[in-house]
Amino acid sequence: MxxxxxxxxxxxxxxxxxxxxxxxxxxxxxxxxxxxxxxxxxxxxxxxxxxxxxxxxxxxxxxxxxxxxxxxxxxxxxxxxxxxxxxxxxxxxxxxxxxxxxxxxxxxxxxxxxxxxxxxxxxxxxxxxxxxxxNLITGASESDKLDAYRELVNVAMGRAGENLARQLGEFIDLPIPNVNVIENNELHMAFAEVNRNESVSAVSKGFVSAGINGEALVIFNDTDFDKIITLLNYDQLSTAPAQLEALMDISNLLIGACLNALSEQLNVSFSHSSPIILGRNRALESLLSNTKQRWDKIMAVEIGYGIKERGIQFELLLLFPDTSMERIYSRLVESEE
CATH class of the missing domain: 3.40.50.2300 (Response regulator)
Incomplete structure (x- = not known):
C-alpha cells in the first residue's frame, strides 16, 4: 500500500x-x-x-x-x-x-x-x-524564536477574535501578527499598521506569572466610537459615558481572552492588574510615552482587529521586556516535549 x-x-x-x-x-x-x-x-x-x-x-x-x-x-x-x-x-x-x-x-x-x-x-x-x-525544537535561531512567538500570539489573537465576534455579532478580520524586537525609543515603530488618526484613546493592563511579565494596550481611533457604541447597543447613554463604557468593555474582552489563551499555551496563570486608561482623545505618540520609561528592549506584538463591513479598526499591542522572552520560549518548548 x-x-x-x-x-x-x-x-x-x-x-x-x-x-x-x-x-x-x-x-x-x-x-x-x-x-x-x-x-x-x-x-x-x-x-x-x-x-x-x-x-x-x-x-x-x-x-x-x-x-x-x-x-x-x-x-x-x-x-x-x-x-x-x-x-x-x-x-x-x-x-x-x-x-x-x-x-x-x-x-x-x-x-x-x-x-x-x-x-x-x-x-x-x-x-x-x-x-x-x-522533531524536538532545539538550537533555535532568533528568527525561529520570533516565528514561535508569532504563532503563540496568532492562537491568542484568534481566541480573542472569536470572543469579540460573539459579543458584537460581526465577523472580525484578523491579520498576521506583527512581531518586532525593538529598543525602547522605537516603540512608535511597532504600530506599522495603525491608522494614525489625530485622536485616539487607549487602555492598558499589566500581567505577570512565572517570571513572565508584560503590558497589553488596546487603542481606539476616536472616529470609530459611534459605530462601536451602536454595535454594543449603548446608544441610550450620553456620549462621554458611552465611549468610556465601550472602551473598557472591548479592552477587557480582548485583553482577557488573549491572555487566557497565552496562559493555556505557556501553562502559566497570569495575574492581571486593574485596567488603566492611558488617555482619551489624544495623539498616539503622547499615549505611548507612558510606556517608554520602564524597559530597555521590548518585544512588541501588534494585532490590528477590523470589522470591514462597519469600517472599524482597533489595535491590541502586547509588550514584553527582553527578560521575559527567553522564559516564554522555554515554556513553549516544554509544552512541546
Missing part, C-alpha cells in the same frame, strides 16, 4: 512542526510543507497533497483563496482547516467551500485522531511519540 501524501500548509515554521509532530506514528505518510496557499496548490498539482492541513491567515494566498482554487479546479485533495481563527463564520465559510472539518490551534492530538478516524483517513494507533521525539 502506497504512502499517503500529507501536506501541511502554514506560514509559520513553528506551526508546521507542531502539526507534523501531531501526525500519529502508525499513519504511513510522506510529509510535505508549504508556507502559503500558492505553494500548496503547486504541490497538490504535483501529487503531494492527498490530505492537506490548511491554515487560514497567511501571506501571498490565504486559506480561503486556496480553498476556492481547490474547489474551482476540482483538485484531488482532502482539506482539514487548522487555524487560530475559530469564529463560527470562518468555520462555516471553509466547510461551505468543501473542507472536511475545522480544527482549532494548538492541535489537540486526541481530537485530531478522532477526526481522522471519523472520515476514514486513518484508523490505526493514536500515538505520536516517535514523531514528537524526532
Amino acid at each position: 502506497s504512502k499517503t501524501n500529507v501536506l501541511i500548509c502554514d506560514d509559520s515554521a513553528f506551526a508546521r512542526k507542531q502539526m507534523a509532530r501531531s501526525i500519529p506514528d502508525g499513519w504511513d505518510v510522506e510529509l510535505h510543507f508549504a508556507k502559503d496557499g500558492r505553494e500548496a496548490i503547486d504541490m497538490i498539482n504535483a501529487g503531494k497533497g492527498d490530505v492537506m492541513f490548511l491554515d487560514l491567515n497567511m501571506p501571498v494566498m490565504d486559506g480561503y483563496a486556496t480553498m476556492e482554487v481547490i474547489r474551482r479546479d476540482d483538485l484531488p485533495c482532502l482539506v482539514i482547516t487548522v487555524s487560530g481563527d475559530v469564529q463560527p463564520e470562518a468555520r462555516n465559510r471553509m466547510l461551505a467551500m468543501g473542507a472536511l472539518d475545522f480544527i482549532r490551534k494548538p492541535i489537540d492530538n486526541q481530537k485530531l485522531i478522532t477526526l481522522l478516524k471519523q472520515y476514514g483517513i486513518y484508523t490505526g494507533d493514536a500515538k505520536a511519540v516517535q514523531r514528537r521525539q524526532q
Whole structure:
C-alpha cells in the first residue's frame, strides 16, 4: 500500500512542526510543507497533497483563496482547516467551500485522531511519540524564536477574535501578527499598521506569572466610537459615558481572552492588574510615552482587529521586556516535549 501524501500548509515554521509532530506514528505518510496557499496548490498539482492541513491567515494566498482554487479546479485533495481563527463564520465559510472539518490551534492530538478516524483517513494507533521525539525544537535561531512567538500570539489573537465576534455579532478580520524586537525609543515603530488618526484613546493592563511579565494596550481611533457604541447597543447613554463604557468593555474582552489563551499555551496563570486608561482623545505618540520609561528592549506584538463591513479598526499591542522572552520560549518548548 502506497504512502499517503500529507501536506501541511502554514506560514509559520513553528506551526508546521507542531502539526507534523501531531501526525500519529502508525499513519504511513510522506510529509510535505508549504508556507502559503500558492505553494500548496503547486504541490497538490504535483501529487503531494492527498490530505492537506490548511491554515487560514497567511501571506501571498490565504486559506480561503486556496480553498476556492481547490474547489474551482476540482483538485484531488482532502482539506482539514487548522487555524487560530475559530469564529463560527470562518468555520462555516471553509466547510461551505468543501473542507472536511475545522480544527482549532494548538492541535489537540486526541481530537485530531478522532477526526481522522471519523472520515476514514486513518484508523490505526493514536500515538505520536516517535514523531514528537524526532522533531524536538532545539538550537533555535532568533528568527525561529520570533516565528514561535508569532504563532503563540496568532492562537491568542484568534481566541480573542472569536470572543469579540460573539459579543458584537460581526465577523472580525484578523491579520498576521506583527512581531518586532525593538529598543525602547522605537516603540512608535511597532504600530506599522495603525491608522494614525489625530485622536485616539487607549487602555492598558499589566500581567505577570512565572517570571513572565508584560503590558497589553488596546487603542481606539476616536472616529470609530459611534459605530462601536451602536454595535454594543449603548446608544441610550450620553456620549462621554458611552465611549468610556465601550472602551473598557472591548479592552477587557480582548485583553482577557488573549491572555487566557497565552496562559493555556505557556501553562502559566497570569495575574492581571486593574485596567488603566492611558488617555482619551489624544495623539498616539503622547499615549505611548507612558510606556517608554520602564524597559530597555521590548518585544512588541501588534494585532490590528477590523470589522470591514462597519469600517472599524482597533489595535491590541502586547509588550514584553527582553527578560521575559527567553522564559516564554522555554515554556513553549516544554509544552512541546
